[in-house]
Structure formats: C-alpha cells, structure tokens
Amino acid sequence: MALIRSRNRELFDRARTVMPGGVSSPVRAFGAVEGTPPFIRSASGAHFEDVERTRYLDFVQSWGPLILGHCHPEVLDAIGSAAQNGTSYGAPHQGELDLADRIRGLYPGADQVRFVSSGTEATMTAIRLARGITGRSHILKFSGCYHGHSDGLLVSAGSGAVTLGQPSSAGVPAEIAALTHVLPLGDLAAVEALMAGSTDRFAAVIIEPIPANNGLLLQTGEFLQGLAELCRRNGTLLIFDEVISGFRVAPGGAAERYGITPDLATFGKVIGGGLAVGALTGSTESMAHLAPEGPVYQAGTLSGNPLAMAAGNRTLEVMERDGGWDRLETLGAALEARMLPLIEGLEASFQRLGSVFWLGLGSSTAPRAAEQIPYAAKDLYRQLHAGLLARGIYLAPSAYEVGFLSTAHTTDDIEQLSVALAELLPQILP
Numbered sequence: 182m183a184l185i186r187s188r189n190r191e192l193f194d195r196a197r198t199v200m201p202g203g204v205s206s207p208v209r210a211f212g213a214v215e216g217t218p219p220f221i222r223s224a225s226g227a228h229f230e231d232v233e234r235t236r237y238l239d240f241v242q243s244w245g246p247l248i249l250g251h252c253h254p255e256v257l258d259a260i261g262s263a264a265q266n267g268t269s270y271g272a273p274h275q276g277e278l279d280l281a282d283r284i285r286g287l288y289p290g291a292d293q294v295r296f297v298s299s300g301t302e303a304t305m306t307a308i309r310l311a312r313g314i315t316g317r318s319h320i321l322k323f324s325g326c327y328h329g330h331s332d333g334l335l336v337s338a339g340s341g342a343v344t345l346g347q348p349s350s351a352g353v354p355a356e357i358a359a360l361t362h363v364l365p366l367g368d369l370a371a372v373e374a375l376m377a378g379s380t381d382r383f384a385a386v387i388i389e390p391i392p393a394n395n396g397l398l399l400q401t402g403e404f405l406q407g408l409a410e411l412c413r414r415n416g417t418l419l420i421f422d423e424v425i426s427g428f429r430v431a432p433g434g435a436a437e438r439y440g441i442t443p444d445l446a447t448f449g450k451v452i453g454g455g456l457a458v459g460a461l462t463g464s465t466e467s468m469a470h471l472a473p474e475g476p477v478y479q480a481g482t483l484s485g486n487p488l489a490m491a492a493g494n495r496t497l498e499v500m501e502r503d504g505g506w507d508r509l510e511t512l513g514a515a516l517e518a519r520m521l522p523l524i525e526g527l528e529a530s531f532q533r534l535g536s537v538f539w540l541g542l543g544s545s546t547a548p549r550a551a552e553q554i555p556y557a558a559k560d561l562y563r564q565l566h567a568g569l570l571a572r573g574i575y576l577a578p579s580a581y582e583v584g585f586l587s588t589a590h591t592t593d594d595i596e597q598l599s600v601a602l603a604e605l606l607p608q609i610l611p
C-alpha cells in the first residue's frame with residue numbers, strides 16, 4: 182500500500198511554511214501532545230468535523246466562548262441580521278448599550294462597561310486603569326493564572342517563593358517584569374507579608390477567581406475574601422479576571438458564586454458568543470478615569486463591533502431565557518457523578534465548577550496551586566489525548582487546559598466521554 186499523507190498533515194505542513202508553528206495561537210499546534218492538529222472544516226452544536234471528514238465530540242468549544250455550542254441558530258441569525266446593517270461603523274450604535282446593560286444587570290459592581298476586542302486588551306486596560314486611579318506602579322498576580330499576553334502580565338514566579346517577577350516570554354523587558362510580583366495561589370499569609378512590607382506600592386491585585394488556565398485550581402472562599410479585605414485595607418484595587426468564568430459559571434460569574442464584588446472585572450470569551458469581544462467593568466467613579474472622560478487612554482478600531490455585540494447579546498439572552506446556567510449545572514453534575522467512581526483508586530483527580538472541568542493526572546489529590554501539579558501529568562495526558570482523539574473525542578491539546586460543556590452537549594455525549602475514559606484511564610495510569 183502506498184504511503185498516504187493525511188490531508189490534515191498536508192495542511193499542517195503547508196501551514197508551517199507560512200505561519201510560525203502553523204498556527205495563530207501556540208497551543209493549537211499540538212506540541213504538548215505531539216500530534217497533528219485536525220484542520221476543522223465545519224462545526225455544529227457539540228461537534229466539529231475536520232478536512233478528512235472525521236467527526237469529533239468537542240469539549241473545547243473554542244476555549245470557552247461557545248456556551249451555546251457551535252452555530253446556535255439564534256446566534257447565527259443575530260449575526261446575519263446585524264451584518265445586513267453593516268459589519269463595522271467605528272461609531273456608536275445601540276448594540277453596545279444593549280450588551281452593556283445586560284452585563285450591568287448580571288454582574289455585581291459593573292456600573293459601566295468598556296468594550297475591547299480580546300481578553301488580553303481587557304486585562305491590559307484594567308491594569309492601566311488601576312495604575313491611573315491609584316497613582317501606583319506595582320501589581321500582584323498569582324502563578325498559574327493567565328491574564329492574556331500583554332508584557333506586564335506575561336510574568337511568572339520562581340518556584341513558590343516570594344519573588345520579583347521573572348518574564349515568562351522572551352521580549353518582555355526585565356524592567357517591566359519587575360513591576361509584577363508573583364505569589365502562589367491560596368497563600369494569604371504571603372500576600373499579607375508582601376503588602377505589609379510595602380503599604381503604598383500596589384496599584385492592583387489581579388486574579389482569576391476561578392483559576393482555569395493551569396488546570397482548574399479552585400480556591401477557597403476564605404482566600405478570596407481575605408484577598409478582598411487586604412486590598413481594601415491597602416487601597417489596592419482588586420481585579421477579577423473573569424474572561425473564562427464570567428457568564429459561564431453563573432450569570433454573575435465568580436463574583437456571584439463567592440459573594441465578592443471586585444473593584445474592576447475583565448471579560449471575554451462568553452460575552453462575544455464566538456466573536457472577538459473583551460470588556461472591563463467597574464464603578465462609575467472608577468470607569469470615569471478612562472478616556473474620553475478621564476486621563477487613562479484606551480481605544481480600539483473594531484471595539485464594540487456590531488456583529489460581535491449582536492452575537493454576545495443573543496447568547497446571553499438565550500442563556501437567560503432558557504435557564505442555560507441551570508442546564509449546564511445539571512450536565513456538569515452528571516459528568517462529575519460519572520467521573521468520580523471512574524478515577525477512584527487511580528492517580529487522578531477530577532475538578533469541576535458548573536460547566537468547567539479538569540482531569541488532573543499523576544496524583545489522586547486535586548492541586549490547589551500550579552506548583553502542586555505533578556511533573557508526570559504532561560506525559561500521561563499525551564497518551565490519554567491520543568486515545569480520546571482516536572475515539573472521536575476532542576479535549577484540549579494540553580494537560581493544563583480545562584474542558585468546557587455547552588448547552589448543546591447531551592447526557593449521551595457525557596456517556597461517550599465517560600465510556601472512553603473508563604477504557605483509557607486504567608491503561609495509562611498506575
């Protein structure tokens with residue numbers, strides 16, 4: 182038989198000659214799982230299909246935005262109708278204030294909204310705003326939390342200790358990284374000690390209140406409450422980065438779940454319904470520091486894009502009308518009920534909040550900080566990922582990325598995943 186190069190392989194080879202790594206965002210290259218990424222040609226509901234006509238059950242859902250699944254008919258309709266009236270104006274339109282109103286109605290402390298085009302822009306702007314409001318320069322973040330790829334946030338700690346930020350990317354000047362302090366998640370005493378030594382230095386503390394970019398590292402309410410209290414005492418702004426958790430784990434995100442109103446919050450993913458949107462919110466007083474009202478500059482050619490506003494508006498409208506969050510909780514609970522007995526006695530942990538889930542490999546104890554994820558996780562996950570892919574199930578191509586359920590997923594889909602994992606996990610894990 183002649184050696185047939187697959188169509189996916191062919192496209193990936195071509196892609197690598199015209200785009201670095203063949204992709205528009207690094208993890209998509211399958212480097213961490215050492216495979217060839219399927220090139221997608223179409224998607225619908227909980228599934229997508231690649232150029233070889235292989236159909237996959239998709240638990241990535243574009244990394245979170247597609248809370249209603251791929252190609253929800255009402256979202257497509259909203260985008261189509263909006264497009265008929267123009268794809269971009271660079272001028273105000275009602276779609277923006279409709280989505281702003283919806284966000285205000287659902288998220289605690291969101292008096293005003295500034296729309297941007299990505300989560301990265303949202304967090305970058307929130308930091309600048311916090312610095313503008315407080316007149317301070319230093320910020321604190323937590324290792325394992327991802328806040329997009331702006332210079333000051335692409336910083337991680339050395340192992341565990343209180344350190345000045347080390348850039349986690351080439352091209353980030355040490356001078357900029359030095360303004361970002363990094364601490365391990367969950368260690369309130371470390372935050373207190375850092376702040377005690379420098380009462381007027383910190384403009385902001387930024388955290389994913391539901392850390393979901395390095396596994397799912399669920400924090401205690403006490404830690405988050407304590408953080409809010411320390412910020413209040415030090416005149417430091419608390420920024421909740423809810424780019425994943427916002428309008429996903431509850432209508433009011435982690436703020437609602439934990440009963441904490443942050444000073445500023447950032448959004449992306451779900452609020453764009455699959456199109457490019459980010460946003461930041463805060464009190465009217467805080468947001469008044471942004472241009473054109475205040476001196477903190479920020480702007481965007483495609484900000485408040487009418488198609489994206491339409492997709493976001495319709496997505497949230499459908500979620501509210503159809504009790505989407507309740508449905509996702511039911512589905513998530515069903516997955517959890519299947520998973521927990523499955524991993525019993527195995528070196529694995531299963532974490533879930535609403536429709537966000539993560540299977541941690543290599544230890545039966547659920548990690549609470551990035552430093553606790555076992556080194557073996559990566560290699561174990563590579564084997565699991567290949568086995569799932571061969572069974573038509575698409576999980577994120579990295580051990581550190583969470584899975585997402587959409588309202589398009591069914592209990593049958595959960596069963597399909599569970600059956601595959603029941604087969605694969607005992608083969609892979611000690």
Ligand SMILES: *Cc1c(COP(=O)(O)O)cnc(C)c1O
Nearest residue numbers: 299300301327328329424425449
């Ligand atoms: C995805 C993500 C970002 C960055 O958003 P982009 O739209 O990819 O720029 C920021 N923060 C968190 C918590 C995210 O998950």
